[in-house]
Amino acid sequence: MKRALLGADDLFPTGGEAPPWPGRLVELDGSRLLVRDTPATAPGAEPALYVHGLGGSSTNWTDLAGLLAGRLEGQAIDLPGFGRSEPARRYTIAAFADRVIRWIEHSGRGPVHLFGNSLGGAISVRVAGLRPDLVRTLTLVSPALPFLDPRRSSQSRALPLLAIPRGDRLATRLLTRVTPEQMADQIIDSCFADPRRVSEMRRLEAVEEIRIRYELAHYIPAYLSSLRGLVSCFLRAYLPGAGSLWRIASRITAPTLVIGGRQDQLVDIRVAPQAARVIPDSRLLILDGVGHVAQMEVPRVVARAAVAMLDEVSRPDAERPPRPSRAVRVGVAAAKPGSAQVAPA
Template sequence: MRDDAQDRLVTLAGGTRVCYRIDGDPDDPPVLLLAGLGEDLTMWSERFVSALVATAFQVIRMDNRDCGRSTYAITPPPSTLRQLLARPRPDAYTLADMAADAAQLIEHLGRGPAHLIGRSMGGMIAQTVAARYPALTTSLTSLYSTTGDPKVGQAAASTIALLAAPPPRNRVQAVRAHLRMTAHLAGTGFPIDEVEEAAHAVQTWDRTAGDATAGTARQVQAIQAAGDRTAEIARITAPTLVINGDRDPIVAPSGGDATAAAIPHARHVVIPGMGHHLPDALALLVADHVVAHLERASVCPS
């Protein structure tokens, strides 16, 4: 069976179409995975997904709007200058809109509350769902993410330079760009597997149903339009786990520190040598922390 044959599509209120996949037993507690900036649902390590399924959780992965096979906005992307100045266009959507997509998907599936796991931008979306839709949230796991406070979690200059590179125009260029970026982001303790990462890049390129460059720019704008969310996430009542590495060059470790400090009773795990990536080599270590958290939350919900 082709991988994309697993894709399911639903049109949400307001007209946004969301693509998602489901793995595992429908009788097991649901876990919703929310990917990062410009990442489609295939970027989640299969080893990580399998570890969750093997411990009796049903895993739901979704393409965020402006990514993968979900809806691409018709509004113009922000200019490079607007992104550098953090001045979103008036027609920008925000993380709150992306969180509403995730909440509507949970409601559409009719499974009740879900464990939320988000990485990077997906962590910001998951935090927003947990803050705004507590009845839909069993637990929250925020992976290498931040609060939106401009004083924390800022990218290194070397990362900003890579992000400014011209976008790929074909599959070969996309693979090369992905390998450059993931090698940079991976940290010191968990180097990338180039074969594995090239396969991810090909999958993402082949599944992209719109203008990926414009979509990613609008996602950046959504983060900027949301601003500092510290006060909002302080209202989260769901059991929360914050995980980040100490070698993250795009969301500095201070972002994880601030997230854990803002959310009441959050547990905080810092993994030595981990950067801003979740390859197969790191998947089982992270999964061990996550599964323990999900199991605690399932037994003792907030």
């Protein structure tokens, strides 16, 4: 494990918030997948792929993908059953990872710089561990890797629904009592350490996306099935066998950046350091004053760390500076509204 470095802040563009990057539906193995493209703004940009978390969508990467467009030609996907992508028959980590692998193969853009947040981080670990040929570098933001103490996550409130027959129907009835505006505020409170970082524009975008979800019959079953698949993956991780995510993580060969928010309410803060210890070529960045979605709450800090890793791995080994063997912690001061985007739980 190495200390994460930060690139210069003035490397990145300044200006107002951009709307989500345009999306397009593509046919992949008989099902439609939504892909949002962030065009590169400079020659020589390398391909990147962004994978969102549980209940999220490709819009979770709008700001970070825009900041990195000078280095990376980005694509963000909606996982099956989320955003605008069609539902799937299975919602396990393995099934999601297979879908990401198939998209990289289908698009012909591999190897890619792979980014994953929360559930998307767990998926990305499996992709990088099983298909190293498809991943140039790996960036994990609050990855939902296995931990066994449910008190460490506010998601534990949804766990009883997994044991109730037809829990999706109960969840749907409960949702009808919550307006999209109220749900957006609940999501902000659980995902962001400082809700003031969410601009009104981003909040309204989140409300509209939640409103659309309420109209999709498959959304609640997809959410609960994905949560069930995540819990099952957690339990299997501590049993013998090659399928453990921790064992897969130990086989990752790609240079990796692991980012954790000190005020994360959804993933145990101890997971990020453990991931950095397990993954051989890793860098750890712990952010004080940041929650579960650092790429949305403090996108410039995440972009600076990502570019620093890109610069490091692009240099020959002989030219790389010596690295301290500890993580860097960064305190993030309260930001003005407009510097973040709303993330689903």
